[in-house]
Amino acid sequence: MKYMILQGLVAAALAVAFTRHFDGDKAFRVKPQDEGQVELVKYLSSMVQLDFWRPDSAHTIVPQTDVDFRVEADQIKTIQTLLEQNGMQYEILFQNVQEGIEKQFDGKPNSSNRRYSYSKYNKxxxxxxxxxxxxxxxxxxxxxxxxxxxxxxxxxxxxxxxxxxxxxxxxxxxxxxxxxxxxxxxxxxxxxxxxxxxxxxxxxxxxxxxxxxxxxxxxxxxxxxxxxxxxxxxxxxxxxxxxxxxxxxxxxxxxxxxxxxxxxxxxxxxxxxxxxxxxxxxxxxxxxxxxxxxxxxxxxxxxxxxxxxxxxxxxxxxxxxxxxxxxxxxxxxxxxxxxxxxxxxxxxxxxxxxxxxxxxxxxxxxxxxxxxxxxxxxxxxxxxxxxxxxxxxxxxxxxxxxxxxxxxxxxxxxxxxxx
Known part of the structure; x- marks a missing residue:
């Protein structure tokens, strides 16, 4: 019980560390097969603000290369529908980006009292x-x-x-x-x-x-x-x-x-x-x-x-x-x-x-x-x-x-x- 309470406190502390939250956001991966599908992804990015992870912008998308991007929660249905209607296969890398952010930490707070850790992310x-x-x-x-x-x-x-x-x-x-x-x-x-x-x-x-x-x-x-x-x-x-x-x-x-x-x-x-x-x-x-x-x-x-x-x-x-x-x-x-x-x-x-x-x-x-x-x-x-x-x-x-x-x-x- 004590462990569960501590775990909850740590998760809460991590959650409030960021002003912006990504609850419900998803990260997608697509692989355009031809120039037509490349243009589709570029069109989606002009219609909805996509956060490109790889490559870092729509301009450098080329056929037969993975494209990773984050979609905000309220735009997910639109993006999925358009991808499916155009026969473009996709993979979801993160079902919930906020959960990925919180899971990035090992759950142990890196307090100022502890010895400097090289296996943790440091502020x-x-x-x-x-x-x-x-x-x-x-x-x-x-x-x-x-x-x-x-x-x-x-x-x-x-x-x-x-x-x-x-x-x-x-x-x-x-x-x-x-x-x-x-x-x-x-x-x-x-x-x-x-x-x-x-x-x-x-x-x-x-x-x-x-x-x-x-x-x-x-x-x-x-x-x-x-x-x-x-x-x-x-x-x-x-x-x-x-x-x-x-x-x-x-x-x-x-x-x-x-x-x-x-x-x-x-x-x-x-x-x-x-x-x-x-x-x-x-x-x-x-x-x-x-x-x-x-x-x-x-x-x-x-x-x-x-x-x-x-x-x-x-x-x-x-x-x-x-x-x-x-x-x-x-x-x-x-x-x-x-x-x-x-x-x-x-x-x-x-x-x-x-x-x-x-x-x-x-x-x-x-x-x-x-x-x-x-x-x-x-x-x-x-x-x-x-x-x-x-x-x-x-x-x-x-x-x-x-x-x-x-x-x-x-x-x-x-x-x-x-x-």
């Missing part, structure tokens, strides 16, 4: 305190650098991890550019934990940290991440109001100065892939771009972590043309995916971003590559849609452990062939 307040604590705990290995502030004036802290006082060869890693992709910041925290705890014990990690510097940005889109905890779990963009509309937010991964606001992005502020009023218009984008520009001579690789799809992508996103170093990037990605899959046999796809997932412009990975960072990769972490953005906490550990193998594999390559 920004805990993460920012952790950045200070980890730097204080490992002063010879970790230092904290503020690279800017967000739209809402939150400090953007980057962790410099490694034994070298001045970086000769560095790898820049960012997580959480899209607010609702919680598994991404969880990985950045996990990486720092593994680096600090296994240095001097794990031979490869010790070698990497002795010779390379890792710049880790635990959460790039801090304001958006906070908003997913306090108001809207499905929020994607940042929280700037850079238009003359009531629509808030810019997609930070469409805001970098590379083929800005062309393919796979929108100049409409209400779009989930809004590119912003100008390239690098957003404080978060500008802070990252400035730091990389100021350290461009030492940064040899750029790794950006997203979810979901289980993919390892490399440039280009903005064109279907192959990058100049395509063959080498493909070899590195293949080896990294092999390392990742060796632990739990998780199946990852790899390849050029535009053809492997969908085309986009203004992405951080393309920008970094075109700035001369030869090894530029984007990870799309677990899963492939069963949980989507709502990956349960019990899968954090396994996701991070396998991803560490891929990152160490790429880092080893950098150490062998670049330094």
């Amino acid at each position: 920004w307040e805990k993460i920012v305190a952790w950045t200070a604590n980890i730097a204080a705990k490992y002063p010879k290995l970790v230092s904290r650098i503020q690279i800017g502030t967000t739209t809402e004036e939150r400090p953007m802290y980057l962790l410099k991890v490694g034994k070298q006082r001045s970086a000769k060869n560095a790898i820049f890693i960012d997580c959480g550019i899209h607010a609702r992709e919680w598994i991404s910041p969880a990985f950045c925290q996990w990486f720092v934990k593994e680096a600090t705890k296994t240095y001097g014990k794990d031979k490869l990690m010790t070698k990497l940290l002795n010779s390379l510097t890792f710049y880790i940005l635990p959460v790039l889109n801090i304001d958006g991440y906070v908003w997913t905890w306090t108001a809207d779990r499905m929020w994607r963009k940042n929280r700037s109001n850079s238009s003359n509309t009531n629509c808030i937010g810019t997609d930070l991964n469409r805001n970098f100065d590379v083929q800005w606001c062309s393919i796979g992005s929108s100049n409409k502020a209400c779009s989930e892939v809004y590119c912003g009023p100008a390239a690098e218009s957003e404080k978060e984008t500008k802070a990252v771009a400035n730091f990389i520009r100021n350290n461009i001579q030492s940064i040899k690789a750029y790794l950006s972590f997203h979810s979901y799809s289980q993919m390892l992508l490399y440039p280009y996103s903005y064109t279907y043309e192959l990058a100049p170093t395509h063959e080498e990037l493909n070899d590195v990605a293949k080896a990294a995916v092999g390392a990742l899959s060796s632990l739990y046999r998780t199946n990852y796809t790899y390849g050029p971003a535009a053809s492997t997932i969908y085309p986009t412009s203004g992405s951080s990975a393309d920008w970094a590559y075109d700035k001369g960072i030869k090894y530029s990769f984007t990870f799309e972490l677990r899963d492939r849609g069963k949980y989507g953005f709502l990956l349960p906490e019990y899968l954090i550990k396994s996701t991070c452990k396998e991803t560490m193998l891929a990152v160490k594999n790429i880092s080893s390559y950098i150490l062998r062939y670049v330094s």
Whole structure:
């Protein structure tokens, strides 16, 4: 009886954490067979506000590719009827999105009194305190650098991890550019934990940290991440109001100065892939771009972590043309995916971003590559849609452990062939 009461209290606490609720909302998966069915999905999105999970907008839907989207409760009957009338098969990934949100947590409250947990999703307040604590705990290995502030004036802290006082060869890693992709910041925290705890014990990690510097940005889109905890779990963009509309937010991964606001992005502020009023218009984008520009001579690789799809992508996103170093990037990605899959046999796809997932412009990975960072990769972490953005906490550990193998594999390559 006591357990049932406690369980009820925990569920209630989780339920009231968000201002916006998704009771009765469903997440659908369809697979358009031809251009006619692609046009049907696009028509539905123009008639009803669909929250696209994969791809991230209607513009990039192509035949024979899964399309995942959330439908609000009062629109479900309309969508199902139109899909059925047009002979389009569908699968329901979530019968009730709100239940999926609540089941994402393991049911044990992550209170401020408890030891910092790397196998739980942590609020920004805990993460920012952790950045200070980890730097204080490992002063010879970790230092904290503020690279800017967000739209809402939150400090953007980057962790410099490694034994070298001045970086000769560095790898820049960012997580959480899209607010609702919680598994991404969880990985950045996990990486720092593994680096600090296994240095001097794990031979490869010790070698990497002795010779390379890792710049880790635990959460790039801090304001958006906070908003997913306090108001809207499905929020994607940042929280700037850079238009003359009531629509808030810019997609930070469409805001970098590379083929800005062309393919796979929108100049409409209400779009989930809004590119912003100008390239690098957003404080978060500008802070990252400035730091990389100021350290461009030492940064040899750029790794950006997203979810979901289980993919390892490399440039280009903005064109279907192959990058100049395509063959080498493909070899590195293949080896990294092999390392990742060796632990739990998780199946990852790899390849050029535009053809492997969908085309986009203004992405951080393309920008970094075109700035001369030869090894530029984007990870799309677990899963492939069963949980989507709502990956349960019990899968954090396994996701991070396998991803560490891929990152160490790429880092080893950098150490062998670049330094």
